[in-house]
Amino acid sequence: xxxxxxxxxxxxxxxxxxxxxxxxxxxxxxxxxxxxxxxxxxxxxxxxxxxxxxxxxxxxxxxxxxxxxxxxxxxxxxxxxxxxxxxxxxxxxxxxxxxxxxxxxxxxxxxxxxxxxxxxxxxxxxxxxxxxxxxxxxxxxxxxxxxxxxxxxxxxxxxxxxxxxxxxxxxxxxxxxxxxxxxxxxxxxxxxxxxxxxxxxxxxxxxxxxxxxxxxxxxxxxxxxxxxxxxxxx
Amino acid sequence: xxxxxxxxxxxxxxxxxxxxxxxxxxxxxxxxxxxxxxxxxxxxxxxxxxxxxxxxxxxxxxxxxxxxxxxxxxxxxxxxxxxxxxxxxxxxxxxxxxxxxxxxxxxxxxxxxxxxxxxxxxxxxxxxxxxxxxxxxxxxxxxxxxxxxxxxxxxxxxxxxxxxxxxxxxxxxxxxxxxxxxxxxxxxxxxxxxxxxxxxxxxxxxxxxxxxxxxxxxxxxxxxxxxxxxxxxx
Numbered sequence: 001x002x003x004x005x006x007x008x009x010x011x012x013x014x015x016x017x018x019x020x021x022x023x024x025x026x027x028x029x030x031x032x033x034x035x036x037x038x039x040x041x042x043x044x045x046x047x048x049x050x051x052x053x054x055x056x057x058x059x060x061x062x063x064x065x066x067x068x069x070x071x072x073x074x075x076x077x078x079x080x081x082x083x084x085x086x087x088x089x090x091x092x093x094x095x096x097x098x099x100x101x102x103x104x105x106x107x108x109x110x111x112x113x114x115x116x117x118x119x120x121x122x123x124x125x126x127x128x129x130x131x132x133x134x135x136x137x138x139x140x141x142x143x144x145x146x147x148x149x150x151x152x153x154x155x156x157x158x159x160x161x162x163x164x165x166x167x168x169x170x171x172x173x174x175x176x177x178x179x180x181x182x183x184x185x186x187x188x189x190x191x192x193x194x195x196x197x198x199x200x201x202x203x204x205x206x207x208x209x210x211x212x213x214x215x216x217x218x219x220x221x222x223x224x225x226x227x228x229x230x231x232x233x234x
Numbered sequence: 235x236x237x238x239x240x241x242x243x244x245x246x247x248x249x250x251x252x253x254x255x256x257x258x259x260x261x262x263x264x265x266x267x268x269x270x271x272x273x274x275x276x277x278x279x280x281x282x283x284x285x286x287x288x289x290x291x292x293x294x295x296x297x298x299x300x301x302x303x304x305x306x307x308x309x310x311x312x313x314x315x316x317x318x319x320x321x322x323x324x325x326x327x328x329x330x331x332x333x334x335x336x337x338x339x340x341x342x343x344x345x346x347x348x349x350x351x352x353x354x355x356x357x358x359x360x361x362x363x364x365x366x367x368x369x370x371x372x373x374x375x376x377x378x379x380x381x382x383x384x385x386x387x388x389x390x391x392x393x394x395x396x397x398x399x400x401x402x403x404x405x406x407x408x409x410x411x412x413x414x415x416x417x418x419x420x421x422x423x424x425x426x427x428x429x430x431x432x433x434x435x436x437x438x439x440x441x442x443x444x445x446x447x448x449x450x451x452x453x454x455x456x457x458x459x460x461x462x463x464x465x466x467x468x
Binding site for chain 2: 035038039042043045046050051052054055058059061062065066068069072082083086087090
């Protein structure tokens, strides 16, 4: 791309490259995350107790694939090679899934709901101060309440039927959060542009980085708490 | 369903029940086939040599899921429980996939193309003499040429680069056909209504069962031959 773009001042070029770089990085990690979720959910669907449940989780997987396609197409329209944009995140995302392979159907459901919920919150935070089109696309990809109903209903029913399951699943959810944070920190350390999206947002708003990061974590914690409550796990 | 339908003559009731039964059976086997293909293709995608290829086969899997949803929704709108309609075919379809697990990426591609092609031909034959709406739906589900291009291109390139692969893949395709026929015969023997769709079509046309079945196999063989030629495997 850079070879064919008209020449600007070096400073403009740098600013442009950084902005595009951060957008491409955000779309890249989001796209890889959706693709990995597709594979993980289709595999986890094998844990389903009935054909209907199996098909329902396959539906969640297919929705993730549709999201992946939107993101991939946006990368292509920005002149970015999607595979190259996604590749740097494979290790962290695959690592998260390897370390949080569900051992039964309920763990799979909680992971589908809590894991994608946390990931979505992070992406949304990062997208808040992007250009309008990209922010809108990210929101579109993430605003997917359909899948929630099916999972919430199943987990609540299981916890109602066997209240002792709640403790085990709450612990499982805490482990999912821990692994997600640990992989996110790793990505942030390796990808300063992407991490900068969060910090730049704070700088624009005229507040200190630390205060804004603190507020962001408060928002993430609140969203996670709401999801746990919906699942009857808090 | 039958409890709530208005009373007809016993002969009309039998005819209606058989027609609905055969349609539900066709939609049931087709729906289970698409769902199983979704799972198999998402698993086979792990054999892909690149992230781009992996994503492309995931796209074929997601398309199969979309087809499954169309068929499932039609079953629901006919008042038929989709899980009950699909369950009788699980053993035959799963058996086919178990016996034809691809051992590498090229085998996975040939299976994606040849296997779904043969299955599609069978479904199309069975749907030819169904009511207009159902036949149209089945055609819609099966008319999916997008996925073909990607697979054809990859297999042709591989065979061009290494002509010795052609023999091995042609043999693999023959095995896929053999297993597909053997599972289809099993289903036909267990499901006379479904098998009857093929034979009834012949009776309506005023030709003998055997002659029509002979012609049907000639059509299936011809379609398969065309696919093999497109893949540079004949």
